[in-house]
Amino acid sequence: MGHAERAHALLSASSAHRWLYCTPSAKLEEQFPDTTSEAAKEGTLAHELAEMKVRNYFYTTDFGKRKLTAGINKLKKEELWQDEMVGYTDEYLDYIKSVALAMKIEPYVAIEKRVDFSAYVPEGFGTADCVLIGGKVLHVIDFKYGKSPDGRVKAEGNPQLALYALGAYETYKVLYPIEEIKMSIVQPRLPDGISEWGCPLSELLAWGKYVQERAELATKGEGDFSPGPKTCKYCRARGRCRARAEENVRLAFSPDKGKLPPLITNEQMGQYLTRGADVAKWLSDLQDCALAECLAGKEVPGWKAVEGRGSRVWTDMDEAFSKLKENGISETVLWERKPLTLAQIEKVVGKKDFETFVGDKVEKAPGKPALVKESDKRPAITNTISAKDAFKEDTV
Template sequence: MGHSERAHALLSASGASRWMACTPSARLEEQFPDTTSESAREGTLAHELAELKLRNYFFSVDFGKRKLTTAVNKLKKAELWNDEMMGYTDEYLDYVKAVALKFKSQPYVAIEKQVDLRAYVPEGFGTADCILVGGGVLHVIDFKYGKSPNGRVSAERNPQMMLYALGAYEAYKILYNVSEVRLSIVQPRLPDGISEWSCSLDVLLGFGETVKERAELAIKGEGEFAPGEKTCQFCRAKGMCRARADENVKLAFSPDIGKKPPLLSNEEMGDYLIRGADVAKWLADLQKCALAECLAGNDVPGWKAVEGRGSRDWTDLDEAFAALEAAGISTAILWERKPVTPAGLEKALGKKEYTAHAANYEVKKPGKPALVKESDKREAITNKVSAAEAFKEE
């Protein structure tokens, strides 16, 4: 079964951080269709490639080079295929290989293993990208293809990963002794894309007891709503959820107003930014829902759908340009010539080919300053000039 065809449990491992925090959300979002995006489909394609490479490395007798080449060539016909996927999935493969080689003896390996989570979550199951077991260690590795720095996922106490580990432990505890659990998330498109965390088996099983309690509420649609930026991010009901609306209206339109100085302090500024982080996103989600209702012919008082600004295009590019050239219009006017960017060339050539021929001619320019939360892993910057910079020799 392909990655895109897999079923998803109501209380999925991938959505655990949401339904564990906001237990009624699982039943609430059942009313809305499960949609996908181009980025998600691209990630699915990259996952399929990564799986093929792992199978070829660990099970080369059954899945040799010829089968790998045939399968990869089939993936290359996909609309979203890009040669850079080869380099990024190689990085994932190299990481898994390095982890496996650190075991004192060859570990048991499971790739794209569907784990049964029913001991902890009603009707629960999930698919772990890679599981390694041996020498008292259970190591679960997850491959993620996102490239946004804001989308960096930490392995530390990650509910999805810990659920995979619980499922893996239940599957293999009769065959293998486990005392330590290791979790790794590999995001090769980010410069700091490897996150690792470990815990004892007792800590994992303690988490399992917490999961049972939260899952029991979630499967019934009971408990308290807990709207928040991260909790609501991937919830299908986020645009029409009343709890989220009430929370954001309170944050946006009912501030704590009293007799205070005319200007905000830095402390207040930081507090407002944290408390109101979801307000703008909520309004955008609400607009999408209202637009969908209007387009469906339903009345949203005070609003309507209209056609946006259009664009112009050629009915037949070749025919139009031939006529223009025949009329004496220079070809130089008709075509723009622009150099490809380093990122564009790397995408076209693939990472390996780009590194071999063009990387030496590349220079990294600093990005535009951006405001992020203090927990972000990137180094803080400032406009203040240090003493070393002020007095350095020209």
């Protein structure tokens, strides 16, 4: 690995939400392997498709229909390909088109643009999905393929996008009179998956100064550890980090002082839930880490690895079924015919066709009540009956 690559790996834009707040994390993470999940590989595939569509729309002469079709056919051969990617990437393209059309003048468009933000972060660079510059506005758009509501990414104050914006600004400042920054995240697999934010250039540059200071500390592995659910979530040191361990032990086990009533109040309940948000996750990371150590033949006092409960599988299902039938077992009891779930059918048919053909046959059943943070977008519910509803019942 070359020096530049090492620097990029050390302080990447995608991990900026971590090293900006927990500056020693970058150096600490270096000793743990970087693994790519299946979901990340799926995201890469969707990104490739998205890029081709945007390229085809804005640069039709260089990347026409034939190239697009050939590219898509190639992607379709990939193991992780899913037809639903077509609809989701259309949503991303539609969003970019709407941004471009809303600009006062025809924008300059850069796709999968390598941006250099080394003026702020030593040897820092990354790849922005889409950069549009129209008049005084620089707009950075990022495509995210995650589908977990927990993984919803907000554009507001997003350090990854802000670093891309800084890099894009440095590249284009001599060519365009940029004064305003806009950032958008398009996460089409989530309902309401578009997040937008903007600020004047001066605000971005002031943040750039803060980044310079933090990056200097991070490069040296200095500064204070800052454990927290968001910061530690994907940190490669999360299972072994002492600062995180100590913080979670403190949060979980340090009792409140003095003589207190035997029951906790609702206020304290809320406080404990907030304080303990990372405790369960930390214990599970710790278990993963200890299991890996035991499997590697190392000792973790008090613990060992054992074989989990296995499940039985046919060595040859066709042959087993034939034998069952020969012995008088009816085929009808061996198979069950059941419909795919609504979500599975939508995946097979595609979002648009699903909506056209059977959209009016779908209604949303209320979900099971769930406890979420106050900042969640959904309105709060209760099961107490309002005076209006009670009156309605009386008059029936």
